[in-house]
Amino acid sequence: MAVFRLNFNTLLTLSWRNLWRNYRRTGIMLGAIAIGVWAMIFMTALMRGMVDDMLNQGIRNLPGHIQIQHPDFLDDPNVVNSIAEPSGELLLVLKQSGTKRWATRIKVAAVIASERETRGINLLGIEPDAEADISGLPALISEGRFLETNQDKGIVIGAKLAERLETRLGKRVVVMSQDPDNNLSERGFRIVGIYRAKMPGLEEFNVYTARDTLQQLLHIEGRVSQIILVDEDYREIEPLYEKISQATPPGLDTRTWYQIDSYLAAMFNMMDGFVLVWVVIIFLALSFGLVNTLVMAIFERIREIGLIQALGMRPALIVYQILLESLLLLLIGLAIGNSLAVATVKPLESGLDISIVAEGMAMMGVSSMLYPNLTLYDMVLANSVVIILGILTSILPAWRAASLDPVRALNTN
Amino acid sequence: MASKNEKTRVRLLFYGLLLIGLQGFSALSIATETRPPEPRELIRAAMEHWRGVTSYSEMTMTIHRSDWERSFSMRAWTEGDKLSLVRVTAPKRDAGNGTLVQDQSMWTFSPKINRILKLPSSMMNQSWMGSDFSNKDISKSTDIIDQYDHRLLKTETVEDHLHYTIESIPHEEAAVVWGKEIVVIRDDFVMIRQEFWDQDGILVKEMAALQIESMDGRNIASRMRMHKLEATDEWTEMIVDDIDFDVEIASNLFTLSNLRNPRQ
Numbered sequence: 001m002a003v004f005r006l007n008f009n010t011l012l013t014l015s016w017r018n019l020w021r022n023y024r025r026t027g028i029m030l031g032a033i034a035i036g037v038w039a040m041i042f043m044t045a046l047m048r049g050m051v052d053d054m055l056n057q058g059i060r061n062l063p064g065h066i067q068i069q070h071p072d073f074l075d076d077p078n079v080v081n082s083i084a085e086p087s088g089e090l091l092l093v094l095k096q097s098g099t100k101r102w103a104t105r106i107k108v109a110a111v112i113a114s115e116r117e118t119r120g121i122n123l124l125g126i127e128p129d130a131e132a133d134i135s136g137l138p139a140l141i142s143e144g145r146f147l148e149t150n151q152d153k154g155i156v157i158g159a160k161l162a163e164r165l166e167t168r169l170g171k172r173v174v175v176m177s178q179d180p181d182n183n184l185s186e187r188g189f190r191i192v193g194i195y196r197a198k199m200p201g202l203e204e205f206n207v208y209t210a211r212d213t214l215q216q217l218l219h220i221e222g223r224v225s226q227i228i229l230v231d232e233d234y235r236e237i238e239p240l241y242e243k244i245s246q247a248t249p250p251g252l253d254t255r256t257w258y259q260i261d262s263y264l265a266a267m268f269n270m271m272d273g274f275v276l277v278w279v280v281i282i283f284l285a286l287s288f289g290l291v292n293t294l295v296m297a298i299f300e301r302i303r304e305i306g307l308i309q310a311l312g313m314r315p316a317l318i319v320y321q322i323l324l325e326s327l328l329l330l331l332i333g334l335a336i337g338n339s340l341a342v343a344t345v346k347p348l349e350s351g352l353d354i355s356i357v358a359e360g361m362a363m364m365g366v367s368s369m370l371y372p373n374l375t376l377y378d379m380v381l382a383n384s385v386v387i388i389l390g391i392l393t394s395i396l397p398a399w400r401a402a403s404l405d406p407v408r409a410l411n412t413n
Numbered sequence: 414m415a416s417k418n419e420k421t422r423v424r425l426l427f428y429g430l431l432l433i434g435l436q437g438f439s440a441l442s443i444a445t446e447t448r449p450p451e452p453r454e455l456i457r458a459a460m461e462h463w464r465g466v467t468s469y470s471e472m473t474m475t476i477h478r479s480d481w482e483r484s485f486s487m488r489a490w491t492e493g494d495k496l497s498l499v500r501v502t503a504p505k506r507d508a509g510n511g512t513l514v515q516d517q518s519m520w521t522f523s524p525k526i527n528r529i530l531k532l533p534s535s536m537m538n539q540s541w542m543g544s545d546f547s548n549k550d551i552s553k554s555t556d557i558i559d560q561y562d563h564r565l566l567k568t569e570t571v572e573d574h575l576h577y578t579i580e581s582i583p584h585e586e587a588a589v590v591w592g593k594e595i596v597v598i599r600d601d602f603v604m605i606r607q608e609f610w611d612q613d614g615i616l617v618k619e620m621a622a623l624q625i626e627s628m629d630g631r632n633i634a635s636r637m638r639m640h641k642l643e644a645t646d647e648w649t650e651m652i653v654d655d656i657d658f659d660v661e662i663a664s665n666l667f668t669l670s671n672l673r674n675p676r677q
Contacts, residue, residue, distance in 0.1 A: 109535075111535045111537075111538065113538050113590050114590055115590045115591060115592075115609075115611040115612065115617055116611070116617070116643075118538040118539070120535060153585075153586065167612075171612045172583075172585075172590065172592075172612060173590065174588045174589065174590050176535070176537065176538075176588070178533065183517075184517060184518075184537065186588035187586055187588055188583065188584075188585065188586050188587050188588050188589060188590075189586075190585065
């Protein structure tokens, strides 16, 4: 053991000094590793931020983490496919469950008309109290106010829709839809609020009214389209889902967000894979530089290696020495890269404005502010990939150095 | 969603009546009364008179645009203020197109596709046969009397007739987009003019009687023009060529099967 420690210390000293013999080359290699690691972590944080945003937006648009609805509602969002407001056991479970918020809502296709324009919309009858947690809409109101009660007589439309209708806050519009008997139901509403969505596309389609008012208009008193639940964290909704689906009366359909939107679910599930692939790709580029550096370092030292071999150093120790050299190089590079990444991501965590490309991003379901998300998991992943694969790629040059024939090596010019 | 031509919505009974070519009565005269008439009653009285009245008319509708103009000939039957059937007779390529109105519901039939289409609410604001009238204008509704607050603005005498100018402001929750409407009714219930104002007080469109004559014993607006003020060179004119009142109407006239297979 003592012998090994002695050997190890000697090896460490040798490696360390060898590293700085050609400080310029080592410096360049360190730079490459640092930039590579920075790119891995920084880009991953951006990607995570983007995907988180996409998931959050997607879940807010669904909306909710769990939805209860008529089995045909998702395929045919018709007013006919409505359900009764929760009662009995379901209501009890909803009230007792640890869920942060739950609400009912009505969702129907409708037509909105101003004096000059008519457009098709998605009319939502909501419970205003719960909306902050479900869609975050109240925070998006740019003019006027949000709906106040379930009986509110006003209507809240998007800024883009107001522009298209050539109308504005405080004016009246007419909303038309059909009741379950296919009769025309229509009513005038005063615009009490205008919202600006993070995704401009939504502003044109989602129009909000109070739930009870819409029930009256559609002649569906006591009935709603969906029951929406929001849990603490969208990643861990299984227990709540179990509880709710057991209490749901037969004939109703309970679904989680990842069952409803398989695109979001795929996004969520593939993210870890994406990160790994990304890290490995950067490492591959990096590994050529690393191998080249080591091969060059060994090539320069063939005579020296021959000499220490001739003096009795065992080949295994030569391998260790070169691996140690590579490890030191990687560790320093990682230290610089990690600090660089943290230093660049932290200031951006309050949000990165990407509104220049907002239109294209909106198509992907991403808002114009990007919030990088630096996770410990990603940092550990990037660092372990670099160290493990780095050592593995260094084995080949190290093994070549160790298997040099001392006599030939000593005779090399 | 909607066509560019006609997206505004209107809901006054008079439209439907005008369109099928009937207008006004001479029988009743409020002019002799000393007190100015209640404006709401004036409008109601005009509507009440249509109850039980049947008519058959032949009309021409001209749609004018800055770069083109076209005319349709059509025949129309009405019974009271709830039922009407309009059928296009010329030009040839549009002949056979029909529209049936039963109270608030509306169906169209086109022989080219040989199909009856019930107009969904989303299409009610769209243009009727490409004209400046919307489907909503064609399918009339009497409950509109109660959805407005009516106010008599002025009474004036024009060419031996009293003209009542009534301002109608829709109720808060009425399904009406207009800020106000101004209706000018003659004492024999011929509607002289109807104006549609937006909520900012800008006149958006206007329908005016260009010619009033007595046909089959009643005074009617034989030539009406719907004109949008924001597009100066766009209007639709309805000309009543001939009209008969109190005609015999077959019981199956206002039915879907008759819309598809004309029997008269």
